[in-house]
Amino acid sequence: MSDKDTATLLKEVSAELVRVSDDFTKKAEAAMTEVKNAGKLADETKATVDEMATKQTELVGVVEALKVQLGEVEQRSVRRPGGGSDRTKSVGAQLIADEAKLKGFSASLQGGQRLNIAISDIQNALLSSGVAEGVVEPQRLPGIDVMPKQRLFIRDLIAPGRTGSPAIFWVQQTGFVNNAAVVPEGTKKPESTISFATKITPVATIAHLFKASKQILDDFAQLQSTVDAEMRYGLKYAEEQEILFGDGTGVHLEGIVPQAQAFDPAFTVEFQTPIDDLRLAMLQSQLARLPADGFVMHFIDWAKIELTKNQVGDYVLANPLRLAGPTLWGLPIVPTEVPEFQGEFLTGPFKTGAQLFDREDANVVISTENNDDFEKNMITVRCEERAALAVKRPEGFITGPFSS
Template identity: 70%
Template structure:
């Protein structure tokens, strides 16, 4: 077998040398043609292209035959007993098509050699020699898009707590005052508030070698840990109970939804408009809504009596809005069937003490001994809900209070 491959290889090498010689002559002729005529004729260009294609094909065949010759020699030395099964390489070099192709090479010609699958056994290839196919990238878990923080006014602090003054009441006594009479006094009530800075954090263990060898894995861990913080932050901003190192969330402080009236054929769309009205009556116009994604999907799929969508247009891409206000979707389970409307930009403010950051250490516990690393991701922030009445929350379909 190795003698046959060597003979074919010798013939193909001679053909490569012949084509190289012809290509050199053609190149000299083409150079002279360009020098005399200023350009290259179509016939000359086609001839050169044909020779280049043939050269590339033959060089590939030579490399393949050399590799297969080496495999045959190694297998012959390694095997102690002959086998009747033929590998794909053995079938290929014995194929009549390949022998004919090597004997009379045509420029630009391709040859297809059929082989029988499943003939390479563990006796042919040592374990671990054939690399498994690696798919690019890392299959990561889907994530919820977080936007609630973007609605709230940003801020920063360098202190462990925020001290601020909250307006708790206002009695307006302004009126027309006749000349020479006393002016009335209005009453504005205030209360001092202290909002502590809280820490949101989590940790992760990993092998030092893994992060050194796979930069993509390192960046993925970084992104996943930051996302983990943002997800908890989202829950705390909405439902934080306050005290014991927790954020005091917006929903526990918001005003209860109390619709001023009940329109005919009332729908969740009406409830959101009534919540806007309630915020406007408190002189704090709402700037957006927070809904569970299930409730927003039901609203978008609302149809009229003839089956047309009331709000959505499946053929048009547009951000979720209702009554001119942006809609923020959340997947927090306990929020399904409820909503939050509010003046996010004026009624609350987030104070960042320490932005989300990822720190890697090898000096935690026995990390140095085991060649492990500890990854910590944390942030520190405070949420000040300055005007609780700026937010309205409740369930869809809340009954109108009796007069």
């Protein structure tokens, strides 16, 4: 069908639509009058109104399809002067292209006929052909899905400090014999003794490296910030393990747990539970004149304590309907996920009994001059820190296994 025939047919169908709409309006008004007078609508009148409504809907669809066809023709004439056929046709274009079917439908508008289009024709109209790979890009989700991380709180318990030296030299009081007493006038006064010892705590370096392509970090800024954050987290994770479990050999920090006192309660209670263990450990610290200010334990052990119930099934500590920070006996709980620490606990005077001295804060440095990085256009990302841990009062820290 030519463009001229399409325009003519559009004009004819539009005129027919106007006529049908007018007839439908008049019939609808008559139906309303009939309902008002008779109280109901006759079946014959209802069938006529439904038929006219169906015709009007069909005509609207044909008019819209014709408009789409004319719009496509105009666009093709602008893009490709001189004509040419499309490789694929829209549903509206296929409708107009079937000239015999469309003319038959137009001629029989009064007969209530419908125009049918095969599903295969519609599918072909919706499929693109000859599209090069990569033209339709996949949807990219924002951000980077990073791995879950353990919360790190041990440093928050310990007193902070700074140093500008490669080692910490400090003096520790190791003993005090108190012989103070009431004495008569003119007699020799009793003598007390105070013992001191010197301590040297070296500054340790905690570090790790990461290799990456220079192009990927230059082209993907978020990846660079993610690498920065991940490396800093890895450094702090290693730092926490050293603070807790460093054995002091070689360049390791001398951690708190290896220096802590074994749990030796002053007394025991009947049906002793982990909750009792922690209170007795607090007492042991108090008897050492160094009151505890926190607990460290595994996530699993803390969950078991929270789920402790009494004989009637009520929770002893937890309230599932209320959010509260992890505390017990008035002290904060610092959970850890170190497998070796499951079933054990640590308590003590973290603020007064230990101090972490930062010599060099955690920092990230990028270099292209490591090994053959320059030749391969690679970079080396280094993250490191330097710190020293001084456990000044190890007798105040108590560690041991929970009661089963």
